[in-house]
Amino acid sequence: METRITFVAALQNQDLEERHILLKNILEERHELLSKPSHELKSDDTIRLAELDINKLYTFKKWEFSKTPLMQATSDNDVKSINLLLAAKADTQIHNDIKNTALFSAIRDGYIDSVKALLNDNNIHQSVDGKTPLLFASLYGKEEIAGLLLDSKANVNVLDNEHISPLMYAVVQGKTNLVKKMLECKVDITVRRPNGVTVIGCAAAQSDVEMVKALVSAGVDLSSYTDKSLFIIAAQSDQKEIFDLLVNLYREKNISPNAYINKVDGDGYSALTSAIEKNNAALTKTILDMKADFNANGGLGTPAMFAASKCGDDPTILKLLIERKADLSKKVGKITALDCAIETGHSEIYMIIQQWKKYHSRSYRLFHKTIPEINYEQIHRDACKELIKDIGVKLDESSEAEVLEKIVKM
Numbered sequence: 001m002e003t004r005i006t007f008v009a010a011l012q013n014q015d016l017e018e019r020h021i022l023l024k025n026i027l028e029e030r031h032e033l034l035s036k037p038s039h040e041l042k043s044d045d046t047i048r049l050a051e052l053d054i055n056k057l058y059t060f061k062k063w064e065f066s067k068t069p070l071m072q073a074t075s076d077n078d079v080k081s082i083n084l085l086l087a088a089k090a091d092t093q094i095h096n097d098i099k100n101t102a103l104f105s106a107i108r109d110g111y112i113d114s115v116k117a118l119l120n121d122n123n124i125h126q127s128v129d130g131k132t133p134l135l136f137a138s139l140y141g142k143e144e145i146a147g148l149l150l151d152s153k154a155n156v157n158v159l160d161n162e163h164i165s166p167l168m169y170a171v172v173q174g175k176t177n178l179v180k181k182m183l184e185c186k187v188d189i190t191v192r193r194p195n196g197v198t199v200i201g202c203a204a205a206q207s208d209v210e211m212v213k214a215l216v217s218a219g220v221d222l223s224s225y226t227d228k229s230l231f232i233i234a235a236q237s238d239q240k241e242i243f244d245l246l247v248n249l250y251r252e253k254n255i256s257p258n259a260y261i262n263k264v265d266g267d268g269y270s271a272l273t274s275a276i277e278k279n280n281a282a283l284t285k286t287i288l289d290m291k292a293d294f295n296a297n298g299g300l301g302t303p304a305m306f307a308a309s310k311c312g313d314d315p316t317i318l319k320l321l322i323e324r325k326a327d328l329s330k331k332v333g334k335i336t337a338l339d340c341a342i343e344t345g346h347s348e349i350y351m352i353i354q355q356w357k358k359y360h361s362r363s364y365r366l367f368h369k370t371i372p373e374i375n376y377e378q379i380h381r382d383a384c385k386e387l388i389k390d391i392g393v394k395l396d397e398s399s400e401a402e403v404l405e406k407i408v409k410m
Contacts (some may be wrong), residue, residue: 004048005022005025005026006026006052007023007026007052007058007069008058008059008060010026011023011073011076011081012060016078016080019078019081020080020081020084023081023085027084027085027087027088029052030049030052030054030088031088033045033048033049033052054070054085054088054089054090055068055090055094056068057094060072065098065100066096066097067096068091068094068096068102069081069085069090070085070091070092070094070102070118071094071096071100071101071102071105073085074102074103074106074111074114074118075105077109077111077113077114079117082102082114082117082118086117092123093122093126099129100128101123101128102114102118103115103123103126103133104128104136106118107133107136107140107142108142110140110142110144110145112145112148115145115148116148119148119149119152124149124152124153125154125155129161130160130161131160131161132155132158132160133149134146134149134150134154134155134166135158135160135164135165135166137149137166138167138173138175138178139169141169141170141174143170143175143178146166146170146178146181150181150185156182156186156187157187157188157191159191162193163194164193165187165188166182167182167187167189167191167199168193168199168202170182171199172202172206174207176208176211179211179215183215183218189215189218189219189220190220190221198220198221199220200212200220200221200230201228201230201233203215204230204233204234204239204246205234205236205237205239206237206239206242207239207242209241209242209245212242212245212246212249213249222249222250222255223255223260228265229260229263229265229271230246230260231243231260231261231271231287232264232265232270232271232274234246234271235271235272235275235278235280235283235287236274238278238280238283240283240286243271243283243286244286247286247290257290261291262292262296264296270292270293270296271287271292272287272288272294272304273304275287277307281316284317284320285320288321288324294324294326295327304326
């Protein structure tokens with residue numbers, strides 16, 4: 001008995017030339033059968049037509065979801081097979097169990113030639129699970145494909161079920177050129193997510209200065225935010241370059257950045273406490289220079305000094321706060337910054353806090369004067385001596401000097 005070729009057998013053939021011959025023969029056979037008047041069809045013809053259903057979902061591989069022949073050709077980026085199937089009226093809008101159409105599969109895999117072959121006026125606005133092709137391309141960061149869709153007049157302001165626009169996805173994916181192209185298409189730059197996050201808020205969390213500049217040039221509102229200011233977002237994302245850019249952009253628009261520097265988010269974090277928790281000394285200094293309130297509580301009620309005492313053995317941030325007379329007496333519950341430094345084992349920070357308390361008591365409380373210029377190296381050395389004394393080790397002078405040198409270099 002002669003073996004009859006099916007779509008599965010044809011499209012599984014790895015030799016593309018043979019595949020195309022087999023597929024062409026199958027489609028010609030199907031066309032001949034469809035051209036027959038129904039009363040002339042034999043039972044075997046009817047069975048064969050069922051075998052050659054061009055829009056049926058088939059299992060091409062046991063471990064994959066079922067696909068139509070068009071979907072399978074797309075998975076292989078086989079443009080010639082796609083064109084043969086489209087000429088035979090394959091339906092581009094059918095989706096499988098995971099809500100993928102042939103077009104959406106091509107977009108996800110980045111097959112722009114397949115996208116060009118599949119794209120038409122009917123499916124460019126097609127929505128699958130709340131997403132159009134442009135939303136899908138933007139979500140997956142497929143910049144070239146999204147550009148093709150925009151050139152084909154895809155709706156740039158469409159929103160998905162989560163109220164997210166293509167522009168928002170492009171920003172999150174860091175696709176600056178795509179963002180610029182969308183801006184040229186008059187995209188809505190005021191759209192927000194349900195939680196209030198703006199497009200510029202998403203951009204502030206990225207490391208792309210050019211993208212932020214493009215959005216600001218397009219007219220985004222720098223002063224508009226809900227839960228987090230742009231400065232908090234940049235600080236929490238550890239983006240000092242973006243932070244500095246925002247400061248300059250605010251000033252260019254005659255908006256005082258200092259007016260926003262002490263804003264806090266829903267968890268109580270300010271730009272300052274966010275920068276401290278990222279252990280970013282350079283950004284912390286910039287924020288302090290903007291007159292940030294360093295005695296205010298930070299996230300979950302944590303003072304800045306307390307946060308600084310937890311950020312590792314590098315005491316740079318702690319020194320910045322001490323030099324500005326930050327309040328070391330503030331507590332979280334009954335715990336001070338000193339207690340926290342002890343608990344986390346940060347020896348150098350512990351020593352600096354201890355010595356600062358002595359300077360504070362001696363020069364500030366008694367004489368109501370500012371803290372004198374602090375010699376941190378000497379403080380460290382003095383604190384090392386106290387540490388040796390506190391642990392009860394008796395050493396002669398030479399031994400003590402040797403131990404001190406080792407501790408000082410910790």
